[in-house]
Amino acid sequence: MNSPLHLYKAEFFKALGHPLRLAILDSLRDGPLSVTKLQEMVQVDQSILSQHLAKLRSFKFVTARREKTTIFYHVHDTDVYIFLDLAKNIYGRQLQLSQDILNQLNTTEHI
Amino acid sequence: MNSPLHLYKAEFFKALGHPLRLAILDSLRDGPLSVTKLQEMVQVDQSILSQHLAKLRSFKFVTARREKTTIFYHVHDTDVYIFLDLAKNIYGRQLQLSQDILNQLNTTEHI
DNA sequence: TTATTATATTAGAATGTTCAAATATAGTAA
DNA sequence: TTACTATATTTGAACATTCTAATATAATAA
Incomplete structure (x- = not known):
């Protein structure tokens, strides 16, 4: 267990595991x-945004480029x-299944 | 920010963000x-395995089926x-890029 | 019924992540 | 140089996840 590959892959998924990111x-x-x-778009504090950008950067999801005093971010690999x-x-399929079960419950009288 | 969709999607990625899972x-x-x-395969404590299986189950990554006293797990959606x-x-590409930079550093004399 | 095997759940401690606030840096313009 | 704007980093508190150990459940067999 804990092969370096699984460790890295887990970090990769964790990096995507935040709503703001x-x-x-x-x-x-x-x-x-x-x-x-x-x-402006994501409506969070400057510092928080910057911290999350740092995380995305560290996994090369995004890359920063400076233009005078402004920093532009772009996705590194659009894939x-x-x-x-x-x-x-x-x-989506997982949710669909849950939804189906939910619907079934809702349309069943004896509950 | 924090659309329900991003919230759910983040949970989905978090569920995959553990080496054991x-x-x-x-x-x-x-x-x-x-x-x-x-x-036997993943070599962890019974309790820990069970807890992680619970998490995978909660996102329907896996499904359990009982056969007498044994419980069999299978992936719910092989996609x-x-x-x-x-x-x-x-x-892989992200790592390749890091590797390239690393190699470049290593093969550069003046460091 | 009791004992046994297989698995799950719970509670609290340990660890990791995120947030908030303050401070730092880097570029530009005056 | 000083002041300003844009962005990044640091620190500790708040919060979430994971681990450990103990206990619970469920099916079966004796």
Whole structure:
């Protein structure tokens, strides 16, 4: 157990396991954005945004480029979107199943 | 920020963000296994294995079926492997990039 | 019924992650 | 140089996850 590969892979998934970081990646779908612009979009404190950008950077999900005093972020490998969208398929089915069970419960009289 | 979708998606990734849970899913690639057999493969305490199986179950990554006194686990939706393997592509490139930088540093004399 | 085997759950301690606030840095312009 | 704007880093508190150990449950067999 705890092969280096599983350890690294787990870190990779953890890096995606935060709502704000997912929101950041979604905000960058249509191209690079400055931190200020990102902040407007995701509506969090500057410091918090910066901390989460650091995490995304550390796994190379995003890359930063400076232009004068502004820093622009862009996704490093846009295939990550294929990956994120595929995730939707998987948990979509999981949710569907839960929903079906839920519906079944709701439409059953004797509860 | 914090759309329910991002919240759920983050939980989904967190559920995959543990080396043991990834090892469990890998162990189940070739078909269902009993908890005892799984335990032999991943080499952890019974209680710990059970707790992680509970988490995988709660996100429907795995499903349990009882046969007499033995419980067999199997992956609920085998597409999860397509997903996990795609992850490898993404972080593989990330790692490659780091490796390249590292190599460059190592082969540069003036350091 | 009791004992046994297989697995799950619970409670608290240990550890890790995130947040909030303050401070630091880096570039530019005056 | 000083002041300003944009962004990053640090620190400790708040919160969440994981581990350990003990206990619970469920099925079976004796």
